[in-house]
Amino acid sequence: xxxxxxxxxxxxxxxxxxxxxxxxxxxxxxxxxxxxxxxxxxxxxxxxxxxxxxxxxxxxxxxxxxxxxxxxxxxxxxxxxxxxxxxxxxxxxxxxxxxxxxxxxxxxxxxxxxxxxxxxxxxxxxxxxxxxxxxxxxxxxxxxxxxxxxxxxxxxxxxxxxxxxxxxxxxxxxxxxxxxxxxxxxxxxxxxxxxxxxxxxxxxxxxxxxxxxxxxxxxxxxxxxxxxxxxxxxx
Numbered sequence: 001x002x003x004x005x006x007x008x009x010x011x012x013x014x015x016x017x018x019x020x021x022x023x024x025x026x027x028x029x030x031x032x033x034x035x036x037x038x039x040x041x042x043x044x045x046x047x048x049x050x051x052x053x054x055x056x057x058x059x060x061x062x063x064x065x066x067x068x069x070x071x072x073x074x075x076x077x078x079x080x081x082x083x084x085x086x087x088x089x090x091x092x093x094x095x096x097x098x099x100x101x102x103x104x105x106x107x108x109x110x111x112x113x114x115x116x117x118x119x120x121x122x123x124x125x126x127x128x129x130x131x132x133x134x135x136x137x138x139x140x141x142x143x144x145x146x147x148x149x150x151x152x153x154x155x156x157x158x159x160x161x162x163x164x165x166x167x168x169x170x171x172x173x174x175x176x177x178x179x180x181x182x183x184x185x186x187x188x189x190x191x192x193x194x195x196x197x198x199x200x201x202x203x204x205x206x207x208x209x210x211x212x213x214x215x216x217x218x219x220x221x222x223x224x225x226x227x228x229x230x231x232x233x234x235x
Contacts, residue, residue, distance in 0.1 A: 037120060040077040042086055045070055050093040051134035051153075052127065057099070058141050059123040060161075065131030065148040065168075071095060072128040079121045086123075099123050131168070143181075162226075166233050175220045182226040185219070186233035194219045194230065201227040208232055 048070055054061055077084050077099070085100040101121035129135075131150040143161045146154065150169040158178040165176060166186040176183050182201075187209055194211040196203045201223060205211060209230050221228050 037078055037080055040079065040084060041075070042077075043072065043074045044088065045072050046088065046090075046095055047071070048130050049090065049095045049133070051136065052095045052129055053097065053136040054125065054127070054138070055096075055098045056123055056125065056137075056139040056142060057101075058121065059125070059139070060143045061124075061137055061139060061145070062126045063135060063137070063144075063146045063149070064126075064128050065133065065146075065150065066128065068128060068130055071130075071133070073097060074126045075099075076124045077121065079119075081119050084121055084123075097125070097127075168233060170217050171219075172216070173218050177220075177222045178226065179223070180225045181223060183221050183223055183228045184231065185221060185229070186231045187219075188234040189232065190217065191215045192217045192219045194221070196221040196228045196230065198223045198226060198228050200225045203228045205230040206232050208235075 052063070052071065073088065075086050077086070079101060082101070087096075087098045087100060089096050099121070101119065131148055132152075133149075134151045134153045135146060135149065136155045137144055137146075138157050139161065140159045141161060142158060144156050144158055144163045146156070146165040149165070149167050151167070152172040153174075154165060154167070154171060155175045156163050156165065156177070158181060160180045161178055162181040162183075163176050163178055164184045165174070167174070168188065170188060170190050174185065176185065189208045191210040191212050191214070193213050193215045194205065194209075196205070196219075204227070209232065219230075221230070
């Protein structure tokens with residue numbers, strides 16, 4: 001009796017399995033790199049409102065405040081699959097901006113632009129608002145930039161992304177948080193109640209920005225991984 005027959009037959013099967021694995025990886029790579037990425041660009045103008053609320057899954061958001069009487073929203077979408085729907089609606093004197101992407105078998109993405117698996121739906125928004133407009137921005141992945149604002153209330157949250165906010169006037173309430181990313185907040189000279197926390201990173205507050213619990217201007221800043229910088233906006 002030959003006791004080596006089973007081990008040898010198993011060894012002979014190994015090259016075949018390796019070939020099948022290589023073919024599978026190659027097929028996935030070809031399918032991933034060949035997906036059809038389309039672009040959609042849209043610019044809309046809305047009447048001024050007390051607040052703008054932006055909800056986004058993937059993509060950067062830029063908001064600039066100025067002496068204007070309306071709101072302009074420029075959106076640039078890269079997507080695969082079904083056409084996205086850019087939703088804008090008013091509720092309780094607030095302009096709500098969201099995006100609805102087409103349904104897909106896969107609800108995840110492993111790449112950007114023309115390489116990846118699953119759906120792609122990334123939205124970059126550039127929004128121009130009257131400077132005193134209150135802002136609420138939420139994104140799962142993406143950087144956020146706010147400039148030229150005199151809003152009394154600002155709330156910004158990102159799962160992954162850097163956040164940079166520049167305010168020209170003393171605010172009443174600012175809340176900024178990101179899971180992974182740096183936070184840069186620029187404020188005019190003044191006294192604020194500042195709560196700044198980072199699990200991994202540094203916290204730096206510039207001279208002229210005074211942290212005192214007696215202040216009615218509340219500042220809350222938090223990041224899981226990243227630095228926090230509070231700088232002067234009036235220098």
